[in-house]
Amino acid sequence: MIIVTGGAGFIGSNFVLDWLAQSDEPVVNLDRLTYAGNLDNLRSIDGDERHRFVKGDICDSALVAELLAIYRPRAIVHFAAESHVDRSIHGPEEFIRTNINGTFSLLEAARAYWSGLQEEARQGFRFLHVSTDEVYGTLGADDPPFTEATPYAPNSPYSASKAASDHLVRSYHHTYGLPTLTTNCSNNYGPYHFPEKLIPLVISNARAGKPLPIYGDGRQVRDWLYVRDHCAAVREVLAHGRVGETYNVGGWNEKTNLEVVTRLCDILDELDPKSSGSYREQITFVADRPGHDRRYAIDARKIERELGWKPAESFESGIRKTVEWYLSHQEWVRNVQSGDYLKWIDKNYAGRNTVSEVPR
């Protein structure tokens, strides 16, 4: 069996669902259920004996050691993290705790467990660390995309904490020989995406008749990947990745935030039209994110060359599926938008003065 951390979050829950749809290998899912963790994401596998959920913290070394001793997994797939850049700006401490200290605790527990395995199991064991392209910092408009050799230059507390965790993982391979793998992926979108991130926030605000907040001039570029393509990449790296290597994962879909938001408005105009006018009229420019990275882009040729992975979805097919999913999962959205969610929205947007024109 495998242990997945953070399997109640956005990407982790998609990973667990896809894993069990393709394999009978059981999954132990360790998740602390922070604001971002949601057991509703896993409702379709309620009662499935191949999935065992454990509510717990990756920083709890005794718990992790116990899970490893009981379940004797062949791999750990590590998604658990604090993941929202804006939250890291308002409160970085939790990012240091979970992303750095938590990854360290997990590595220590994995090392102790792995050292005690028989030779064959030691050879086969994998620690797969799921990371982000944000560790590479920001690109200029004409720079080539990030490769696995691009130097790290993280700019937010979030990306700095993920960079630190990547370095720890690297060092555990180099120093102790722990069979690690790291993936650095671009921005994901799709089902179960927590609605404080750009794409689900815009879908939800649009339908509620609220402003669609665009930070700064909206010309920041992100490379978008449909979440199930990311999950397929993680499965491929786990199965065939070369130990100690890192793999960049991306969709070759660079878009400005403004392009993403206007595309969402147009799809909503088609699938769920307003009584009059377009959702585009709700677009509002607000004060920029401090230290906002201008452009991310991923060169995903290594994973394609070595492992044959390629995204199945184009941006157009993936974004349409995503809008359709949110339109047919209103109850999921309502349940997520609890008191805590509203407090965050107040905190993040209250101080941002609305600007009606695109700032020059």
Ligand code: NAD
């Ligand atoms: P998420 O915030 O939706 O989910 C994180 C999950 O981790 C939640 O279920 C949460 O409860 C759990 N968690 C947090 N702290 C924990 C702790 N101390 N112990 C145990 N569980 C804990 O995040 P996501 O978007 O699904 O991202 C998953 C991973 O992928 C992260 O490591 C993130 O850095 C990485 N990543 C995300 C993206 C993206 O676009 N979302 C892109 C590239 C990489």
Ligand code: TYD
């Ligand atoms: P986000 O979904 O927070 O992901 P990340 O910061 O990890 O890339 O944001 C995606 C982009 O959208 C990023 O450039 C910030 C921008 N953004 C807005 O313009 N308005 C918003 O309300 C939010 C949440 C994000």
